[in-house]
Amino acid sequence: xxxxxxxxxxxxxxxxxxxxxxxxxxxxxxxxxxxxxxxxxxxxxxxxxxxxxxxxxxxxxxxxxxxxxxxxxxxxxxxxxxxxxxxxxxxxxxxxxxxxxxxxxxxxxxxxxxxxxxxxxxxxxxxxxxxxxxxxxxxxxxxxxxxxxxxxxxxxxxxxxxxxxxxxxxxxxxxxxxxxxxxxxxxxxxxxxxxxxxxxxxxxxxxxxxxxxxxxxxxxxxxxxxxxxxxxxxxxxxxxxxxxxxxxxxxxxxxxxxxxxxxxxxxxxxxxxxxxxxxxxxxxxxxxxxx
Amino acid sequence: xxxxxxxxxxxxxxxxxxxxxxxxxxxxxxxxxxxxxxxxxxxxxxxxxxxxxxxxxxxxxxxxxxxxxxxxxxxxxxxxxxxxxxxxxxxxxxxxxxxxxxxxxxxxxxxxxxxxxxxxxxxxxxxxxxxxxxxxxxxxxxxxxxxxxxxxxxxxxxxxxxxxxxxxxxxxxxxxxxxxxxxxxxxxxxxxxxxxxxxxxxxxxxxxxxxxxxxxxxxxxxxxxxxxxxxxxxxxxxxxxxxxxxxxxxxxxxxxxxxxxxxxxxxxxxxxxxxxxxxxxxxxxxxxxxxxxxxxxxxxxxxxxxxxxxxxxxxxxxxxxxxxxxxxxxxxxxxxxxxxxxxxxxxxxxxxxxxxxxxxxxxxxxxxxxxxxxxxxxxxxxxxxxxxxxxxxxxxxxxxxxxxxxxxxxxxxxxxxxxxxxxxxxxxxxxxxxxxxxxxxxxxxxxxxxxxxxxxxxxxxxxxxxxxxxxxxxxxxxxxxxxxxxxxxxxxxxxxxxxxxxxxxxxxxxxxxxxxxxxxxxxxxxxxxxxxxxxxxxxxxxxxxxxxxxxxxxxxxxxxxxxxxxxxxxxxxxxxxxxxxxxxxxxxxxxxxxxxxxxxxxxxxxxxxxxxxxxxxxxxxxxxxxxxxxxxxxxxxxxxxxxxxxxxxxxxxxxxxxxxxxxxxxxx
Numbered sequence: 001x002x003x004x005x006x007x008x009x010x011x012x013x014x015x016x017x018x019x020x021x022x023x024x025x026x027x028x029x030x031x032x033x034x035x036x037x038x039x040x041x042x043x044x045x046x047x048x049x050x051x052x053x054x055x056x057x058x059x060x061x062x063x064x065x066x067x068x069x070x071x072x073x074x075x076x077x078x079x080x081x082x083x084x085x086x087x088x089x090x091x092x093x094x095x096x097x098x099x100x101x102x103x104x105x106x107x108x109x110x111x112x113x114x115x116x117x118x119x120x121x122x123x124x125x126x127x128x129x130x131x132x133x134x135x136x137x138x139x140x141x142x143x144x145x146x147x148x149x150x151x152x153x154x155x156x157x158x159x160x161x162x163x164x165x166x167x168x169x170x171x172x173x174x175x176x177x178x179x180x181x182x183x184x185x186x187x188x189x190x191x192x193x194x195x196x197x198x199x200x201x202x203x204x205x206x207x208x209x210x211x212x213x214x215x216x217x218x219x220x221x222x223x224x225x226x227x228x229x230x231x232x233x234x235x236x237x238x239x240x241x242x243x244x245x246x247x248x249x250x251x252x253x254x255x256x257x258x259x260x261x262x263x264x265x266x267x268x269x270x271x272x273x274x275x276x277x278x279x280x281x282x283x284x285x286x287x288x289x290x291x
Numbered sequence: 292x293x294x295x296x297x298x299x300x301x302x303x304x305x306x307x308x309x310x311x312x313x314x315x316x317x318x319x320x321x322x323x324x325x326x327x328x329x330x331x332x333x334x335x336x337x338x339x340x341x342x343x344x345x346x347x348x349x350x351x352x353x354x355x356x357x358x359x360x361x362x363x364x365x366x367x368x369x370x371x372x373x374x375x376x377x378x379x380x381x382x383x384x385x386x387x388x389x390x391x392x393x394x395x396x397x398x399x400x401x402x403x404x405x406x407x408x409x410x411x412x413x414x415x416x417x418x419x420x421x422x423x424x425x426x427x428x429x430x431x432x433x434x435x436x437x438x439x440x441x442x443x444x445x446x447x448x449x450x451x452x453x454x455x456x457x458x459x460x461x462x463x464x465x466x467x468x469x470x471x472x473x474x475x476x477x478x479x480x481x482x483x484x485x486x487x488x489x490x491x492x493x494x495x496x497x498x499x500x501x502x503x504x505x506x507x508x509x510x511x512x513x514x515x516x517x518x519x520x521x522x523x524x525x526x527x528x529x530x531x532x533x534x535x536x537x538x539x540x541x542x543x544x545x546x547x548x549x550x551x552x553x554x555x556x557x558x559x560x561x562x563x564x565x566x567x568x569x570x571x572x573x574x575x576x577x578x579x580x581x582x583x584x585x586x587x588x589x590x591x592x593x594x595x596x597x598x599x600x601x602x603x604x605x606x607x608x609x610x611x612x613x614x615x616x617x618x619x620x621x622x623x624x625x626x627x628x629x630x631x632x633x634x635x636x637x638x639x640x641x642x643x644x645x646x647x648x649x650x651x652x653x654x655x656x657x658x659x660x661x662x663x664x665x666x667x668x669x670x671x672x673x674x675x676x677x678x679x680x681x682x683x684x685x686x687x688x689x690x691x692x693x694x695x696x697x698x699x700x701x702x703x704x705x706x707x708x709x710x711x712x713x714x715x716x717x718x719x720x721x722x723x724x725x726x727x728x729x730x731x732x733x734x735x736x737x738x739x740x741x742x743x744x745x746x747x748x749x750x751x752x753x754x755x756x757x758x759x760x761x762x763x764x765x766x767x768x769x770x771x772x773x774x775x776x777x778x779x780x781x782x783x784x785x786x787x788x789x790x791x792x793x794x795x796x797x798x799x800x801x802x803x804x805x806x807x808x809x810x811x812x813x814x815x816x817x818x819x820x821x822x823x824x825x826x827x828x829x830x831x832x833x834x835x836x837x838x839x840x841x842x843x844x845x846x847x848x849x850x851x852x853x854x855x856x857x858x859x860x861x862x863x864x865x866x867x868x869x870x871x872x873x874x875x876x877x878x879x880x881x882x883x884x885x886x887x888x889x890x891x892x893x894x895x896x897x898x899x900x901x902x903x904x905x906x907x908x909x910x911x912x913x914x915x916x917x918x919x920x921x922x923x924x925x926x927x928x929x930x931x932x933x934x935x936x937x938x939x940x941x942x943x944x945x946x947x948x949x950x951x952x953x954x955x956x957x958x959x
Binding site: 020021029032033035036039044050061068069070071076077089092096098099100102104105110161165167170172173175178180181183185196198199200203206211270 | 388629
């Protein structure tokens with residue numbers, strides 16, 4: 001009991017620093033927060049008066065109020081109709097404009113503007129953990145994403161089994177990871193620190209254990225970390241991947257000092273060294289492709 | 292012989308489902324004994340089970356919805372309890388495989404077997420009465436629709452006792468729902484139950500579109516129909532257009548699971564994005580299938596209790612049809628995070644926002660319906676105002692979700708969960724409760740207790756806000772949905788508040804039972820002898836409470852938009868009713884057990900499919916088809932209600948109405 005209390009207190013302290021999407025640490029999250037706040041303000045300007053009018057009209061025109069004039073046949077007014085169509089229409093026109101611009105600006109696949117060359121990370125969601133492959137560094141990690149602060153990160157993402165969604169709330173935009181398909185995402189953390197990441201698309205029994213940590217280090221420290229990791233410890237070859245792809249959850253971070261070349265593409269094209277799923281029992285033989 | 296079905300399917304080693312099973316079986320058994328003791332079986336069989344009367348069928352739908360609401364709520368409170376307990380180091384009391392079944396069942400039951408039958412129940416009960424006619428276009432088909440729906444509900448609930456339910460969420464996304472990842476019977480229960488009830492729903496759509504387009508009282512032109520009928524028409528058009536898509540996409544998943552096809556599998560050229568698109572092509576219109584008739588109910592309530600015609604009737608009709616049409620063009624906003632480009636996301640985002648325009652117009656029109664009125668603060672008006680306050684916030688968060696870059700950070704989060712509960716509870720459920728109170732006296736001849744009704748409203752209103760406002764906050768903190776375990780202990784206080792909110796809603800649901808029992812007990816003091824307890828404006832208030840099987844002795848002649856109101860005012864002014872018409876014998880459809888037998892065989896076939904008992908599946912299919920053939924060969928179609936009976940009832944009705952009109956003219 002005491003241990004739980006201490007653990008709770010410790011995690012309370014660490015988590016208290018994490019304020020989710022309203023405390024963005026990079027340009028993407030910051031813009032998204034701004035749009036969220038602006039749009040809310042625009043709509044509240046319409047909605048609050050409407051709410052007040054609802055209560056006020058209902059109360060003033062209550063049956064017991066003799067001061068209110070009863071107009072039993074008043075059912076149409078062209079002027080009011082015009083206004084009630086115009087108010088929401090103009091609001092949506094404004095928000096629609098914001099949407100059009102922002103959807104293009106914040107397209108997840110669009111590379112971020114920066115003088116610093118981007119870091120490439122390939123992300124694979126497995127049952128039920130995250131594999132991060134650094135193709136240029138030749139290393140890989142599980143449930144721990146280490147990135148240099150102030151550097152754009154270009155993600156390619158896929159899933160080895162079912163759908164998941166890659167999400168680091170404080171960095172912004174989430175995106176689905178889908179088997180046999182690649183999605184693209186560009187994010188950046190300007191502030192150093194440790195951030196929570198998770199899967200935000202339900203993926204089965206181990207789903208709540210798909211939490212991971214993002215560590216945004218200064219660029220030189222990141223380089224040192226990558227160099228130190230390379231060639232050290234286990235290597236993610238065919239057998240290593242087969243082991244890793246066995247279903248497991250709440251997996252502690254792992255660092256691989258070497259990665260089989262082309263692993264990400266092999267996973268996307270279904271040629272990965274292991275089939276993580278036990279073969280189904282009652283399934284009739286699959287039809288040949290194109291049949 | 293019995294396919295996959297063995298004794299292992301019964302959850303002997305799991306206390307929660309086992310005890311629930313025992314309690315439910317005990318309840319059903321005692322209900323059976325009670326009915327037998329009172330010798331009510333033949334009454335139930337003749338008056339309800341085999342009835343082709345749209346009113347009786349409507350009541351059966353609503354009874355089913357209320358029972359399923361209790362089941363769906365039990366799931367909800369278990370989820371809230373788990374999320375309040377399983378925080379940080381604790382794993383709570385539900386293991387993932389159980390928790391995942393519960394949230395899947397909660398969504399499936401609440402949408403398909405609470406909201407849908409409730410709405411369809413109202414359409415059944417109200418639409419023919421408001422149109423001033425005697426029944427729907429296809430009364431027997433209507434009975435079949437209900438029982439097919441009930442079969443689906445039965446199968447879903449059977450999964451609690453035999454086997455398991457899907458652990459894939461209420462939409463069963465592949466590849467998780469494919470055989471490779473979900474080999475058990477859960478997804479099959481889901482698929483088969485929805486297919487059977489889906490057939491019923493499509494038949495309902497066909498039935499009501501035909502009824503509204505082809506069968507209306509003389510003089511009831513389209514632009515004289517009450518707004519509830521308009522919304523019912525829009526909703527049923529959506530059913531006809533959208534439900535076949537659901538049937539197809541679920542059939543494709545069944546082919547994958549049963550015959551090794553590759554529509555949505557990871558291998559063999561399957562593509563799971565296709566499922567996501569197709570299910571939302573149905574799923575988004577589904578939201579409007581529910582909420583449009585809800586808007587219709589609010590329109591009736593606003594107008595009746597303000598003592599005024601609905602403000603901007605034509606504008607309302609246009610807004611309804613606009614929503615009906617646009618709702619088909621926005622499905623992609625459910626997956627902006629799939630990685631489509633800026634163009635696609637922006638187009639679907641803006642299209643989704645455009646729905647906000649006609650919806651906003653509706654809000655203002657209800658507002659101006661109250662303006663200049665004499666608003667009576669009855670229970671339905673409480674729900675109306677509660678809805679208007681709640682729904683605009685739900686609309687705000689909905690528009691936020693329609694902005695792709697905002698959706699990128701709140702998609703699938705508890706923010707989303709809070710949003711859709713806000714529009715479904717604040718929009719649909721409040722309307723259902725308002726309609727339940729509003730039309731109850733028409734159905735049973737006595738009103739529901741007003742005081743308890745207001746308590747129920749406050750339970751829903753306060754409970755809803757406590758349960759879901761914290762989820763918006765948690766959504767901002769990055770909390771995602773469907774978590775069996777909560778990683779971040781700082782979320783605990785918010786989750787605890789949410790649990791309290793859910794418990795308050797639970798009190799509201801319990802009070803609904805209390806209100807019903809109390810109102811039945813005191814029914815003699817709350818009789819509606821006039822047939823017009825609320826000083827109504829539409830034709831259902833013209834006839835008796837409860838109405839005779841044939842609704843109207845003579846189909847009413849409609850003049851103007853508010854058929855009954857105009858008639859009532861003329862009668863008050865002239866101090867007399869319209870001249871007594873020439874009564875005719877009335878032909879009414881016969882009762883038929885077709886529906887319940889077809890549904891029985893459909894349920895048998897479905898159960899057999901789920902458990903791979905092939906011979907039984909074939910038997911069930913033959914049985915269901917056979918009964919249709921048998922029905923097609925029937926000799927008698929209708930029975931005649933003799934003119935003497937019609938005349939006697941109508942004269943009694945005229946006497947009561949005359950008294951009522953005298954009272955009304957004295958009170959004004």
